[in-house]
Amino acid sequence: MRNIYRETFDQIRASEQLREEVRKMTKQEHITTVKRRIPKTALIAAALALVLAGTALAVASPTLREWFEQKWAEETGSQLKESQSLVIDSLTQKVGISDTSGEVTVTVDSITVGTSQIWALLDVEGWDFDRNAQYSFDRMRVEIVPDPSEGQYGGAGYGLDSIGFTEDGRCRMLLEFSATISTGNQLNSGDYALEIDLNDLIRCRTGGAEDEILYEGDWSFSIPLTPESLSPVITIDRVQLPSNQMAWDQTDDEDGGTAEGTEPRPAVATLTDLQITATEVSFYCDGLMDRTRATAILADGTEVEDHGRGGSRMEDGSWYVSFDWPVPLDVTDIIAIRFGDTEIPLN
Secondary structure: OHHHHHHHHOOOOOOHHHHHHHHHOOOOOEEEEEOOEEOOHHHHHHHHHHHHHHHOOOOOOOOHHHHHHHHHHHHHOOOOOHHHHHHHHHOEEEEEEEEEEOOEEEEEEEEEEOOOEEEEEEEEEOOOOOOOOEEEEEEEEEEEEOOOOOOOOEEEEEEEEEEEEOOOOOEEEEEEEEEEEOOOOOHHHOOOEEEEEEEEEEEEOOOOOOOEEEEEEEEEEEEEOOOOOOOOOEEEEEEEEEHHHEEOOOOEOOOOOEOOOOOOOOOEEEEEEEEEOOOEEEEEEOOEEOOOOEEEEEOOOOEEEOOOEEEEEOOOOOEEEEEEOOOOOOHHHEEEEEEOOEEEEOO
16 A cells, blocks of 8 residues: 555655655555446545645644635635635534543534535544654454445545644544545535544554554444535536547557557547536546646636546446545635646636
8 A cells, every 4th residue: 555655645746845755655555346446545645645645734723724724725725715614614514522431532513515525634542642652553444334335336545644633632644534425415404414434543553653552442423414505516418528538448558559459549539517616626536536636727827736536437437536626615705627638617
């Protein structure tokens, strides 16, 4: 997994100092796969690690709103607009559910729920934490019930780490979850619950050293996903892109052409049912995008690159692909979407 992490990390913009801090951080990752897919986990973990490295020192114990504000500033160099803050607020709910194992209590403070992404803020208390250290859990399971993919094609990835400490000594952690849901179901429809199982509190070690188990225990949560409102959805029935932005299943010959006996690459790639929400852009296509980034262009000229993608191979040979936004966006403020060098204006 570390090799994948290094390869995908190079696609994320950050200062060299921040990159070095991320390389030293120990991350926990988990992948749940249904049939064939391209996992988002490596990109999620890399993007999350950047934020954790950059924000742990900025705010002692950021709330979800403050975390999003810091992440937005890191991505764009500007402040959140009021309309975007309202979108985030509409997708965020207070939870306040706690579970205690022995002397350690974990509380899910609040969650922000998007189309296929969830951000959850956790507080851990009952341990004498070192404010200069990073903490997590040795094992974890994060799952949506019932399965939004309905047993079809899809998958999920998630990451967790500490992002600060409260004045009374609690360790604050951020869980970021992202799913590839080819059925088109939305996590924020009110039909689902988030299940979290955590095992054994650990102190994360750097430099290849083994993590230290501080406290053995089990903490479990089941949280209904019932945000106040759904994100508006912009839908485009059909879009075509140059085929050089896609990866195909054909086999290349030694001269860089298409090998004999396989279908030639089409001149264009066709995307269908392209949907843009506050937290992602998704579509079906006849190929898989190859290292292409998705960028949302806002009315004031701000450009927001995705921070991870997932893909599921469909039974008919097509692909379902989704790209996650690093922070929920105001959909009405998006004037165009760009894939690689191809810009798609939105009316």
